[in-house]
Amino acid sequence: MYKILTLNKIAECGLSQLSADQFTISDSEKNPDGILVRSQVVEDLSDGLLGIARAGAGVNNIPVDGCAEKGIVVFNTPGANANAVKELVLAGLLLSSRNISGGMNWVQGLASETGVAKLVEKGKSQFVGPELAGKSLGVIGLGAIGVLVANACRNLGMTVHGYDPFMSLDAAWGLSRGVRKAADLATLLAECDYISINIPVNEKTKGMFNSEMFAKCKKGVRVLNFSRAELVENAAIKEAINNGTVAAYVTDFPTEDLLGNDKIIAIPHLGASTPESEDNCATMAAAQLRDYLLYGNIKNSVNFPDCESTYLGKNRICVIHRNVAKVIGSITSLLADRNINIDNMVNKSKGEYAYTMVDFDSEFDGDLEGEVQKLPNVVKVRVI
Numbered sequence: 001m002y003k004i005l006t007l008n009k010i011a012e013c014g015l016s017q018l019s020a021d022q023f024t025i026s027d028s029e030k031n032p033d034g035i036l037v038r039s040q041v042v043e044d045l046s047d048g049l050l051g052i053a054r055a056g057a058g059v060n061n062i063p064v065d066g067c068a069e070k071g072i073v074v075f076n077t078p079g080a081n082a083n084a085v086k087e088l089v090l091a092g093l094l095l096s097s098r099n100i101s102g103g104m105n106w107v108q109g110l111a112s113e114t115g116v117a118k119l120v121e122k123g124k125s126q127f128v129g130p131e132l133a134g135k136s137l138g139v140i141g142l143g144a145i146g147v148l149v150a151n152a153c154r155n156l157g158m159t160v161h162g163y164d165p166f167m168s169l170d171a172a173w174g175l176s177r178g179v180r181k182a183a184d185l186a187t188l189l190a191e192c193d194y195i196s197i198n199i200p201v202n203e204k205t206k207g208m209f210n211s212e213m214f215a216k217c218k219k220g221v222r223v224l225n226f227s228r229a230e231l232v233e234n235a236a237i238k239e240a241i242n243n244g245t246v247a248a249y250v251t252d253f254p255t256e257d258l259l260g261n262d263k264i265i266a267i268p269h270l271g272a273s274t275p276e277s278e279d280n281c282a283t284m285a286a287a288q289l290r291d292y293l294l295y296g297n298i299k300n301s302v303n304f305p306d307c308e309s310t311y312l313g314k315n316r317i318c319v320i321h322r323n324v325a326k327v328i329g330s331i332t333s334l335l336a337d338r339n340i341n342i343d344n345m346v347n348k349s350k351g352e353y354a355y356t357m358v359d360f361d362s363e364f365d366g367d368l369e370g371e372v373q374k375l376p377n378v379v380k381v382r383v384i
Contacts, residue, residue: 001022001023001024002022002023002024002033002034002294003023003024003026003029003031003032003033003034004018004023004024004025004026004032004033004035004036004289005027005028005029005032005034005035005036006025006026006035006036006037007027007035007036007037007038007040007042008037008038008039008040008055010036010055010285010286011055011279011281011283013279013282014055014279014281014282014283014285014286015036015282015286017286017287017290018286018289018290022294023293030046031046031048032046032048032049033048033049033050033051033293034049034050034051034052034053034289034293035049035051035052035053036053036055036282036285036286036289037052037053037054037055037061037062038054038055038056038281039056040061041061041062042061042062042063043063045063045072049070049072050072050073050292050293050382051073051074051075051289051292051293052067052072052073052074052289053074053075053076053077053285053286053288053289054074054075054076054077054285055077055080055278055281055282055285056076056077056080056081056272056281057076057077057078057081057200057272058076058200058201058228059074059076059302060201060228062074064303065303067303068303068304068352068353069379070379070380071320071379071380072380073292073298073301073303073304073320074302074303074304075285075288075289075292075298075299075300075301075302076285076300077280077284077285077288077300078143078300079144079145080277080281080284080285081271081272081274081277081280081281082144082145082148083276083277084271084272084276084277085226085271086145086148086149086152088226088267088270088271089145089149089196089224089226090149090152090153090156092224092226092250092265093137093194093196093222093224093250094132095250095265096194096222096224096247096248096249096250096265097129097130097131097132097222097248098127098129099127099128099129100127102127102262103124103127106123106126106127130193132153132156132157132158132194133156133158134157134159135158135159135193135194136158136159136160136161136191136193136194137150137158137159137160137161137192137193137194137195137196138160138161138163138182138188138189138192138194138195138196139153139160139161139162139163139179139198140164140185140188140195140197140198141197141199141200142162142163142164142167142171142172142175142198143164143168143171143199144171145198145226145227146162146164146171146196146198147171147174147175149196149198150162150175150176151174151175151176151179154176154178154179158194160176160178160179160180161181161188161191161192162175162179162180162181162182163181163182163184186216189213189216189217189218189221190216190217190218191218192217192218192221193218193220193221194222194223194224195217195221195222195223195224196224196226197209197223197224197225197226197227197231197232198226198227199227199231200227201227201228201231205231206230206231207230207232207233208231208232209223209225209231209232209233209236209237210233210236211233211236211239213236214237214239214240214245214246217245217246219244219245220244220245220246220247221245221246221247222246222248222249222250223237223246223248223249223250224250225249225250225251225252225253226251226252226271228253229251229253229255232251234255234257234258237249238257238258238264241263241264246263248263248264248265249263249264249265250264250265250267251264251265251266252267252268252269252270252271253269254266254267254268254269284300288300294311294384295311295316295384296311296316296318296357296382296384297309303350303353304320304350304355305348305349305350305353305354305355306348307347307348307357308346309344309346309357309359311384312359314343314359314361315359315360315361315362315363315364315383315384316357316359316360316383317331317335317358317368317369317381317382317383318355318356318357318381318382318383319331319355319356319357319372319378319380319381320353320354320355320378320379320380320381321353321354321355321356321375321378321379322352322353322354322377322378322379323351323352323353323354324377326376327354327356327375327376327377327378328347328356330375330376331356331358331372331375331378332358334371334372335358335360338362338364338368339362340360340362340364341360341361341362342358342359343359343360344358344359345357345358345359353379368383369381369382369383
């Protein structure tokens with residue numbers, strides 16, 4: 001029986017993925033095998049913890065590197081909230097272009113006036129803004145969200161340029177043939193009237209959109225950031241607004257220094273705030289955690305490689321180890337010394353770490369898990 005700790009409220013459709021005869025679920029479990037979390041910060045990495053599943057894409061509330069060192073697999077749910085974010089990006093395009101929020105706020109300010117209809121007709125010209133059709137959009141990052149944004153904007157009559165040097169095959173299959181591939185980022189920035197940022201935050205992308213980057217943009221560009229606050233330097237975007245490079249900035253990540261500027265449209269982090277998105281994320285997170293705990297399969301981990309193999313009910317040993325030479329050989333040699341015949345083996349690596357699953361028919365005596373754990377560069381071992 002595996003023990004699951006829930007941090008935050010997890011949608012019932014997600015919890016239903018964890019059958020009562022295999023899992024106990026509690027929001028107060030002290031020594032969990034797995035954790036399901038949304039936005040709450042994960043602090044306690046107990047020795048028995050095997051996996052953490054984040055019902056969402058970002059994992060900045062989880063100590064990912066610390067988890068890797070302890071052999072704790074961290075999952076996220078890429079694509080589960082993609083449609084919700086795409087719809088908000090489309091709203092952001094219209095808000096930035098047509099000054100809708102500015103116009104609405106102005107109308108509310110007429111509450112004490114008489115003859116509002118006439119005042120509206122007289123004053124509406126101050127909120128004129130360009131249509132999207134015929135304009136150019138640069139989509140930076142063609143993952144699950146970026147592809148949906150690019151395709152939708154093509155359908156709105158926009159010329160769409162996409163840039164992603166690390167685009168996956170799955171994303172490529174879903175991308176409209178009408179989306180133009182940008183030769184490089186500088187070319188995209190110089191040509192596009194709108195920029196949609198759809199990349200993850202990491203050491204290479206943090207602060208990527210700085211003064212140097214904005215200097216390459218087309219004059220009057222409108223920038224949309226529905227990915228992460230840390231991608232854009234606030235001082236740089238305000239400078240670009242002040243010098244006329246950026247006509248509007250739409251962000252889903254408000255901070256104190258962005259408020260009070262009528263060229264900055266700050267949305268209260270609503271990207272994934274739909275019941276459909278929350279259900280999708282919860283279901284996907286719970287299913288991934290379930291399949292890892294029961295069968296050792298890893299899918300959508302941020303700190304270990306994806307590694308899956310159909311479980312046929314045989315003995316299976318799962319080994320998280322350093323991605324260095326001779327580890328697999330030491331594992332297979334130990335199994336051979338125990339007269340254990342390997343039926344199937346799969347190994348995948350990602351950065352500093354690797355993951356190996358071995359299926360075998362043979363029965364074994366003693367502490368096989370403990371013996372493998374003692375091998376050099378082995379981080380964590382489980383026998384299923």
